[in-house]
Structure formats: C-alpha cells, structure tokens
Amino acid sequence: MLDDFMLRAALGAIGLALACAPLGCFVVWRRMAYYGDATAHAALLGVALSLALALPLFPAVIVVALAMAAVVAGLAGRQSVDTMLGVLSHGALAAGMVAVSFVQGVRTDLSAYLFGDILSVSALDLGLIWGGAGLVAALIAWRWSALLLSTLSPEMAVADGIRPRTEQWVLNIALALVVAAGIRIVGALLVSAMLIIPAAAARPLARSPEAMVAATALIGSAAGVLGLGAAFRLDTPTGPTIVCAAVAIFAAVTTLGLTVRRRPA
Amino acid sequence: MRRMPGCRVTGGGAPLVTLAGVSVALGGQSILSGIDLSIRRGEIVTVVGPNGSGKTTLMRTIIGAVAPTAGRITRAPGLRLSYVPQRLAIDPTMPMTLARFMNLPRRRDAAVVAAALERAGLAGLQARPLAALSGGQMQRALLARALLNDPDLLILDEGTAGLDQPGIASFYERIEQVNRDTGCAVLMVSHDLQVVMRASDHVICLNGHICCEGTPETVSLSPAYLGLFGGAGGALALYRHHHTHSHDDGQPCAGHTHEDAA
Numbered sequence: 210m211l212d213d214f215m216l217r218a219a220l221g222a223i224g225l226a227l228a229c230a231p232l233g234c235f236v237v238w239r240r241m242a243y244y245g246d247a248t249a250h251a252a253l254l255g256v257a258l259s260l261a262l263a264l265p266l267f268p269a270v271i272v273v274a275l276a277m278a279a280v281v282a283g284l285a286g287r288q289s290v291d292t293m294l295g296v297l298s299h300g301a302l303a304a305g306m307v308a309v310s311f312v313q314g315v316r317t318d319l320s321a322y323l324f325g326d327i328l329s330v331s332a333l334d335l336g337l338i339w340g341g342a343g344l345v346a347a348l349i350a351w352r353w354s355a356l357l358l359s360t361l362s363p364e365m366a367v368a369d370g371i372r373p374r375t376e377q378w379v380l381n382i383a384l385a386l387v388v389a390a391g392i393r394i395v396g397a398l399l400v401s402a403m404l405i406i407p408a409a410a411a412r413p414l415a416r417s418p419e420a421m422v423a424a425t426a427l428i429g430s431a432a433g434v435l436g437l438g439a440a441f442r443l444d445t446p447t448g449p450t451i452v453c454a455a456v457a458i459f460a461a462v463t464t465l466g467l468t469v470r471r472r473p474a
Numbered sequence: 475m476r477r478m479p480g481c482r483v484t485g486g487g488a489p490l491v492t493l494a495g496v497s498v499a500l501g502g503q504s505i506l507s508g509i510d511l512s513i514r515r516g517e518i519v520t521v522v523g524p525n526g527s528g529k530t531t532l533m534r535t536i537i538g539a540v541a542p543t544a545g546r547i548t549r550a551p552g553l554r555l556s557y558v559p560q561r562l563a564i565d566p567t568m569p570m571t572l573a574r575f576m577n578l579p580r581r582r583d584a585a586v587v588a589a590a591l592e593r594a595g596l597a598g599l600q601a602r603p604l605a606a607l608s609g610g611q612m613q614r615a616l617l618a619r620a621l622l623n624d625p626d627l628l629i630l631d632e633g634t635a636g637l638d639q640p641g642i643a644s645f646y647e648r649i650e651q652v653n654r655d656t657g658c659a660v661l662m663v664s665h666d667l668q669v670v671m672r673a674s675d676h677v678i679c680l681n682g683h684i685c686c687e688g689t690p691e692t693v694s695l696s697p698a699y700l701g702l703f704g705g706a707g708g709a710l711a712l713y714r715h716h717h718t719h720s721h722d723d724g725q726p727c728a729g730h731t732h733e734d735a736a
Contacts, residue, residue, distance in 0.1 A: 238568045354579040361562045361570075361578070367539040368557035368629070369579055415569045416603065 214328055215441065221330040221338055222433025222451060225394050225403060228342035228387045230426035231349040233408035234418065235380055236401075238360050243291065244281070245384065245401035247298035251277035252388045253305025253397045256322045260312040267337050267389050274385035277301060282377070302397075325396035325448035327437070334393050341390035345383045352379045357418060395448035402452045407432060410459035413466040428458050489514050490553055490627050490659055491536055496545035498528070498535055505531045507683050509545070513627060518653055518660045518673055522693075523680035524702060529663040532680065533557075533631050536661065555627040556620035561612070566605050573600035576619050586622070594618035594648075610641040614648070621652065628652070630662040646673055 236245050255273035259266045277297065284293050309319055321329075330338075349356065359366040359373040366373050391400035407429035408421070415421035436451030443450070489512035498506040506528045513519050523529050534540040535547070537557055576587045591597055594614040599607075607615060613634070620628060630649070634642040650673050653660050677693040679685045685698040693699050 240567075357570075358579045360568065361575075362557075362559045363563075364534055364537055364539050364557050364559055364631075366579075368537050368555050369623070371579060373539075412567060412569070416601075417569055417571060417574055421569055 214330075215437070217330050217332070217335060218327045218437055218447070219434055220335055221327055221394050222437055223430045224335065224338035224342050225387075225391050226407065226429025226433050227426050228338065228345045228390050229403045229407065229429055231422045232345060232380065232383045232387055233404040233425055233429070234411075234422050235349075235356065235360065236384075236404045237408040237412070238418075239380075241380075242401070242405050243294045243298065245388075245404045247281070247294045247301065248274045248277055248381075248384050249388050249392075249397050249400045250298045250302035250305065252392050252400075253322060254301055254308060255305075255389075256392070256397070257305050257308035257312065260309065266392075270389040270392060271385045274388050275381065278378070278381035278385070282374075282381075305397075321396070322392060323396045323398050324446055325392065325394045325399065327394045327447045327451075330393060338390045338394070341386045345386050348379055348383050352376055356380070395451060399448050399452050403429060403432075403455065406452065406455040406459050410455065410462045413462055428462075429455065432458055488550060489548075490550045491555075492548040493536070493542075494546045494548070496535065496542045496547060498531055498540055499543045500531065500540070505682065506535070509684060511678060511684070511687075513659050513661055515626065515659055516653070516657045517675045518650075519662075519676045519678065520674040520690075521661070521663045521678045521680050522699075522703075523685075527681045529680055530560075530631055533629055533661070533663060537629060550626070553627065554623055554625045555629060556623045556625035558613075558616045558620045558628070558630045560632045562604070562616075570604045571600065572596065572602050572604060572607070572615055575604055575615065576622065578619075582622060590618045590622055591615075610637055610645075613637060613641075613645055617645075617648065617652075621656075624656075625658050627659045627661060630660065632663050634664070649673065 236242060251273050252270045255270035256266065258264065258273060259269035262269075280297060281290075281294065306319065309322070355366065355371045356376050356379065358369060359371060359376045363373040366376070387404065388397075388400055391403060394400075395403055408425045410428045411421050411424035414424045432455035433451055436454035437447060439445070439454060440447040440450035492512040493509050496506065496509040497504065509532065511519075521529050521532060531540060535542055537555065538547075572591070573584075573587060576582065576590065587600070588597070591599060594617065596611060596614060596618065599611070604612070604615070617630075628649075634645055637645060649660060649662070652658065672690075674690055676687065677690050678687045679693055679696070679699045679702060681702055685702060686693055686696040688696075
C-alpha cells in the first residue's frame, strides 16, 4: 500500500501537519515566528554536516537545530531578540549553503533541501515523520498547562512553581524535531511556513487553546492534501504549492471572518 | 466574616520573605543594589519609585523569576505566593476563556471557580474570552485567579495600570478586604501615592536602592522621597494635609516644604 508515491506523499504531508499543529500554535502565541525561521535555516547546516560526514540526516539536523536554540538562549538579553535572530538565521542559511557546496556532487540536489521533495518520501521517512509528530504531541501534551501559563505570564508561572526556561526548552526540542521531519517535505525555507500559516488560519475559528490546535491540525492536513493534488495537476513544485494552499485557506478564513464581523449582529 | 479556605492567620513569627543585601544586575547593568527587606504575615508593603527604579525587577526577584547576583533571599518553608501581573503577555492570538484561565495550571472544581468569579464581580462570565474583558474585569480576574492558591503572600505589580479612578479605588478596597479576611501579606508596586497613604503598613521608596522606608507618613515627609518624586511628592503632601489640617493662610507647615508652592 505504501508503494504508491502519491499516497506516501499525502501521508507525509498529513504527518507534518500534525507535528506542526501544537507547536505552530505556540509559535504564534509566543511571537516566535522568526525563531522558527532561524531554526529551520540552521537545519541546512545540519544537512551539510550529514552529507559531509555521511551521518544520518534526521539526528544531524536535530543536533544543529538544538545548538542554534542554545546559542539564542545564551545570547538572550545582549541584543534585541529580533536583531539577533536575524543575524543567526541568515548566517546559518548562508553558511549552510556554502558548506553544502563543498560536498562533492550535492550542488544539484540543494533545492531538495531548500524546498523539500515530498514525492520521493520513503517508507522510512514516513516512519520518522510520524514518529516525530507523535513525539512532539506527547512532549507538548505532557507540559501543556505549564506551557500555556508560561506563555501568558512567565512571572505567574514561576509563582506557581513552573520554570519558564525549562518549558522554553520543551518547545526548542519540539521545534528541532519538527524541522528535521519537515525538511524532506517542504524544505528548510518553507518548514516554518507550515508552523505559522495553519495556526494563523485557525485562530478565528477557535475559542480555546485546545480547539485552536485541533483546527490547526485540520487546516494543515487539508493544505497538505490540497497542495499535493494541485501540484500533481498543475505540475508545480510540491512544497511551495502546499504552502500556497495553506495561504489560500488563511485568506479564505480571514476574509470570511471579516465579513461576518462586519455584519451587524 | 468570611475567610478564604486554607489561608492561615498565624500572625507574627518569622518573616515570609527576607532579602539580605540583594543586588541584581541584568545584562551587565546594575538594577538593584544592597536591598534589605522583609515581609511579615498579614502586612501590606508598598514599593514606590520612579520609572526605571527597579520596582518590577524587585518583584521578579522575590518571586524567583530573577536570580540575585549578590545577597540572599530567604523564603518561609512552604510559602505560597501568588503573582498578579500588570497585564498578560497575550493578545488576540491566544483564544482563552475566563474559566480556562482560572484552571491554569491546575484544574479546579467548577463550583470553586464560580464562587471566586462571583466574589470578583465576574459571575457567569466563565465562557467570556479574556480578550473581551474590560481593563477592570481583567484586573479582577487576575486577582481572583491569584487568590485561588490561598496565598500567604500576594504580589501585585502596578495592579491599577489602565484603570480609571473609581476602578482603582474599588481594586484597592478589594485588596484590603482580602488582606483583612485572609491575613495574607500583600506586596505591591504602585504609582498611586494616595493608595500608599491609605492602605499600607510599610512603604519602601526605591530607586535602584532603598532610599527610605517606614510608615506612609514617615516616607511622605522624608527628604529622599520628596527629592525623588518632586511635584508628585508635593501633591501627595498637599493631599495629606487636606485630610489632616487646613492651610487657611497658605503658609507652609513647619518641618517640611510644599514642592507645589515653590
């Protein structure tokens, strides 16, 4: 059954949407959008490392993404977070591309890591993606209340015996997992799009944090399947088409929300 | 008289929190230095100080969100503290109903939450999104959630920011009532000097270090305090005098000066 590449691609896209849903909501709530970018870009350095040293891709990407998180945490408070992430994000992206170019024979494949190649997803990749999604879901479900309170007010969380910095690392680890899972599907440049856009689209539809995660998972999955179908029919690059489908859903929900709100009650 | 369940009014004894020579530096910059203070059970302590004087950092240090770079903080064993922030770091991006918020981080009995909301004048608003609460409702909600913990020490950071004058008055009335009913100590940061006069047992005037402290009367007459607050201090002095004695001839009182008359 998993022989059909379209089926594997659809399962991969849905797995990524599920992995992105809980984390994407926190990325939106905590205004970490740029942070997601920086982690995803750092993943390209992980790709270079894995190619150069013949290491498996998944752990290499995770290690580099976590190293990025550690650097960000270490530099916190020295510069504005925005500026610092800008430096690290673009620095990591550029360094990753330069590093990849040193590895023989990979130059032509670079776009597969920048934009993903969902149609070549293997059964093993699927296992990693769904395993990653399960791990992220378990991690966030375990820390759910503490994460919500730390997001609302770190001081309130501390007063309740929660350590916001530890909770931040829960998110960092989840982010590294998602980036590693997503780099094969939508690529390093667009993986953070799958974090932010479905969550942003889900916001007007939800009245509780849990409902927002569920709506995000649904919208992300729909975008994955719709984008995959559109890319197949229109012969367009798959990863970007999936992101376009997510943006289309976001636009539809937002427009609908505006019209509903404008109508007198 | 109603008492909150579990709030103990033992009185006296060892302080709830003691700071000894506490200094805090953030990003290499000294924010607080040499802070000595202690908060006793049932006491209302107010910290006043100009912007950038380290008031919020002091609160965060006492909570444990910031580690002191020097000195020692001692908390009574098993101390339960609750924190009421100036505002939540959320905006419309997180959907959160009032009931869900009251259940963070621990789930609570629905009847307990309903009773707490009723006391806060928020009865029946369980399903209301936080983003749809008014400033005053939000403040009361934050306080109601903080009180669910049956705290020994309630810490309020600029609890009245964004409230209008009647809102401020009723907010502090509520604080005083909680203090009376439950005996929990209150530590608050305030810009509102009239409130300092009315409610506090002890006032600490902060500007990176403790400039002066004591009863509201002592502090309001202290030269360090008047120097720090300038016109505002004068206004406070004037305010006091309206309520203690009159100045028919506009002559300054002996012993201190009226800044506003200068």
